[in-house]
Amino acid sequence: MGHALNGSIQDVLIRLNRMRGKNVRWTIGTDHAGIATQTKVEQALVDEGTSREQIGREAFVERTQAWRQQYGGTIINQFRRLGVSADYAHERFTMDEGYVRAVQQVFVALYEQGLIYRGTYLVNWDPGSRSAISDLEVEDREVTDTLFEIAYPLSDGSGEVVVATVRPETMLADVAVAVNPADERFAGLIGKSVVLPLVGRELPIIGDDYVKTDFGTGCLKITPGHDPNDFEIGHRHGLETLTCIGEDGRITGGYAPAFEGLSTAEARTAIVEELRAGGSLRAEEDYTHTVPFSHRSGERIEPLLSLQWFMKMEELAQPAIDAVRDGRVRIHPESQSRRYLQWLEEIRPWVLSRQLWWGHQIPVWYRGDETYCGIEPPRGEGWERDPDVLDTWFSSALWPFATLGWPEQTPELRTFYPTSVLSTARDILFLWVARMVMMGLRFPGEIPFGDVYCHSVIQAPDGRRMSKSLGTGIDPLALIDGGPRPAVFAKKKGADAGEFPAYGADAVRFGLLAMSSTQDVRFSEEKIAQGRQLITKLSNAVRFAAGRLEGLDVELPADGSPLAPGAASRLEDRWIVSRTERIARETAARIDEFDFAKAALGLYDFVYGELCDWYLELVKAREAATDPDLGRVLAWALRRTLQIAHPVIPFVTEDAWGRIPGTDGLLAGSRLPAPDDALLDGDAEHDLGRVIELISAVRSWRSTANVPPGPILPARLEADGYDDEARAHAARLARVELVDGAGDAVLVAVPGGQVAILAGEHVDPDAERSRIAKRRAEVEAEIERTAARLGNEKFASRAPAEVVAAEQAKLDGLREELRTL
Structure with a gap:
């Protein structure tokens, strides 16, 4: 639904501006979705009883290309069915031959400028994809773990310190215990040492202001190889960095052979049992906190020390900040502009490398202590290419200019760069939009687009995210052609949700646009x-x-x-x-x-x-x-x-x-x-507008008074501002005959006065006056109740804004009804 909405938005813009006589181009295409695509292909190989390692890199890439050929066109075909009038003749893919060369040229240039470098740092390791991922591909989830209190005996035998941790499996790589120097309970221990249970390694007790005196026991185990905050503490105190969890998510390092090769979950259970048996476990309690998970694989992130390629961002970020602040790039709505600026102002290095085979292989070769970076392979024997590939978003960041032929100065690049509008969802504002701005300013030397529109995220009707596995996802083609409704539409759990009628593409486009906004919306x-x-x-x-x-x-x-x-x-x-x-x-x-x-x-x-x-x-x-x-x-x-x-x-x-x-x-x-x-013609709009209001008022009265719509009723028009033409229209469509006769009548308020519907077969003025008096009393009472509710300070301050707004709208409607009564 999100792609269908985005496609509809872009097509509205393209069609409108084409009809204005502009030379328009919408370069449509896809990226290679490195982690997601490789995961799908690897799953297929496992089902066949093999793996990517068994078939080799070249065969795996060929297999992935075939998968992409089979499934990659799904969104493009949906766009065609929606009537998207994109430039299909120039559809692009981020691994097209020319695009690959543009990616390599940008990498080499940034490497030569000193912005891309290789180093060993703590990264977000995704055990599911077995690759490093960036901070932006991590999502925090609230989980409840067990907080364990573990006794570490002082090495001089004078007592013990108790540390609190939710990850006892990482203790195998502990290098210190830290306390806050201002904490009177432990200040005297600084400089002493403890013995690491199960391992026997001696650890220094250090003082660091980072340690919270009111969390846990006040003593913090320091594991620089598996926690970003511990990594910073270790760097400050010159501590060594050990790792006890490998890239496969299993215990390694040889610090405690009994746990070697266990998964982190298995090791946690085994280590806790060993601590309990040895008398080192002091307490256990539930602890709810936020934990990082991979947005890609869904598995819990493992902070690992890893040799990766990184990109310095500060030098690239400042021009991108300036472009938004000075109005060259306008982000809609304004709230997203503020998010964009805040992220860029706090930007950190970007981990570029991914331990995958599907993607843009990093253009770097090694021979002994030599490193070569270039578009063409190095000459000579003995060179081995870096096996890693680039983050998909690195190549996607070049989309506005690489698709137009850059680095060649093509006619398309001269004509269409910078582009006009980017439409996207806010969830990739940093992953994609900000990086396109940075790369556009760095390489072609101009902003990539003038306007960025962040559209709605379409949620399921019950407010959950759309997902096939959850039974909340909707296929756009099921709406166009008719098809099964997902389970979320069922009135009872487990019941058949039925089928959508064939609404057609136009209805789907209209509906998506009508329900869109700058906020998340539920599918309607x-x-x-x-x-x-x-x-x-x-x-x-x-x-x-x-x-x-x-x-x-x-x-x-x-x-x-x-x-x-x-x-x-x-x-x-x-x-x-x-x-x-x-x-x-x-x-x-x-x-x-x-x-x-x-x-x-x-x-x-x-x-x-x-x-x-x-x-x-x-x-x-x-x-x-x-x-x-x-x-x-x-x-x-x-x-x-x-x-x-x-x-x-x-x-x-x-x-x-x-x-x-x-x-x-x-x-x-x-x-x-x-x-x-x-x-x-303002006069014509005003005059016929009054006629329409008159007709609507009489029709509404008929409905309320249970007067059939067919009979022509005698009536007097007691109102100013209606010429003969207006009177004729009013009489014909309101089904009245305008007369000058006197007599008892029912009065209907209209612009400029009233219409008096004369008594007759279908009109009983006494009964109507009685009905109106009764309704007036009901409306007045409801106005009093609604006004009192809105005037209640507790209701006004505690009720959701939309509820208060609905009550105010109700009050306004009641007051208007009272006026007409």
């Missing part, structure tokens, strides 16, 4: 259904217009007003021309402001309400064959409406385009006319 099938209603309504309108205009030679201007110059055009014609011009401006402005929900819903209100429910109803009694104005205005209004709606619902509008006189070629290639103030 109602919005998809609303899109189908819009499509049906617009199709019926086109069918009506085509029938009226069939066989007529309608002269339709390419631009400008369809109204005959100097003619006394009818009120409804002037009104629909003005409203159409206004909605065209509003829709385009909302799209330019990335307010896609208002653009889609505003379009719905115009087509469903103003064009179909009002204008087509107002002109039903007119004949185009004898009414030239009707032919011109009807054809013009439908053509302009199709142009306005096309970026949002391209299929139905393209299909309808050729049925309207005055159209030529594809709607997608038609040129939007420039805004024309001469088409706006």
Whole structure:
């Protein structure tokens, strides 16, 4: 759903700007998704009883290429079904031949500039993918572990210190015990030493301000090889760094042979049992805390000391900060701009290398103590290439310019770089967006895009993340073609959730745009259904217009007003021309402001309400064959409406385009006319707006009073500002006959006064007055209750903002109803 929303957003922007006459390009494509793709292929190999090590690197890469050919086009094919009008002829992949060369050139340049370096540091090790990953690929989860208190005896036999830890398996690599020098309980122990249980190694007791006096026992075991904070403490005190957990997540190092080769979970159990048996375990209690997990494999992160490639970020980050602060790059909404700046200001080195076979292999070779970095392999014998590959996001960071042919100065690069807009979800603001800005400024020397729009994350209807395994994921094609609803839609657990009807691509696009915002949103099938209603309504309108205009030679201007110059055009014609011009401006402005929900819903209100429910109803009694104005205005209004709606619902509008006189070629290639103030008619909008309000008020009264909609009721119009044309429209559509007679009546408030519905077969004024009095009393009581609730300080301060807003909206509605009563 996220990809479908993003594709719809980008296509709206592309189609609108193409119709404005701009030279547009949307370079569509995919990255190689290193860890995720390799994991899938490795799983398939395990199912076949083999492994990547058994088949070798070359065969594994060929196998992965084949997997990518089979599955990599799924999203692209979904985009095609959604009507995405991208540049498919120039689809790119981050491991295309030219792209690979661009990646290598950037790596070599940064290496030569001293920004890329190799070193041994503590990294986030993902045991699931058996690779280092960056901080941005780590997610914190709240877990409940056991906090163990373990006694470490003083080496002089004078007592013991007790440390608290949730990871007793790492104690095998302890190098010290730390206390806070200000802690009077332990200050006298600094300089002494303890004996490490199970191992027998002597550890110094050191003083460090990092140790919290109110956590655990106040004594902290120091394991620099398996904890980032301990690593910093060890560096400050010149301690050695030992490791007891290997890259496979198993005990290693030979410090305690009895535990060698056990997984961390197995070792934890065995070590605790040994400590308990030896009398070293002092206490156990539950401890809830946040723990890092791999966003890729889902396994718990193991901080490990590892030889990796890193990139210094400060020099690259500052220009990227400046680009946002000075407005060259605008991030929408503003809250995401603040997140972007905060992250860049606190940026840390980026671990670039991944212990994978699928991806861009690092262009570095080794021979003895020699290191060579270059695009071409080194000459001579004995060189071995670094086996690691680059983080997928390193290559993806080059997308805006590498896809246009950089480093060659191609016509595409000169024409389309810098690009205009990037649409993405906020969860890759740092992984991708910030890095594209840094690389764009560093290499082509300009910002990669002017605007960044961070769209919604679409959640399942119950608020959970969308996931096939959780039964909450929705396939866009199941909405387009009809297909099974996921389990989350079932009314009872375990029940059949049924199937989606075939809503079609336009309805899916509309629904996704209508439910979008800058916040996370829950999937709404109602919005998809609303899109189908819009499509049906617009199709019926086109069918009506085509029938009226069939066989007529309608002269339709390419631009400008369809109204005959100097003619006394009818009120409804002037009104629909003005409203159409206004909605065209509003829709385009909302799209330019990335307010896609208002653009889609505003379009719905115009087509469903103003064009179909009002204008087509107002002109039903007119004949185009004898009414030239009707032919011109009807054809013009439908053509302009199709142009306005096309970026949002391209299929139905393209299909309808050729049925309207005055159209030529594809709607997608038609040129939007420039805004024309001469088409706006504020007087017509005001005057017919009053007529619409009058008709709506009378219809609402009929419904409330249980008066059938069919009978024509005698009535007096006791209101100012309605000329003969307006009176005629009001009478016909409100199903009343305007008379001058006196008599008892029911009064209906309308703009400028009231309509008095005379007593008769269907109207009993006494009964109506009694009903209104009763309803007025109910509304007044409810207003009092709602106002009291809003005035309650506890409710106003404790209730969720959306609940308070809903109560306020309810109060406003009740007060408006009381006014009409």
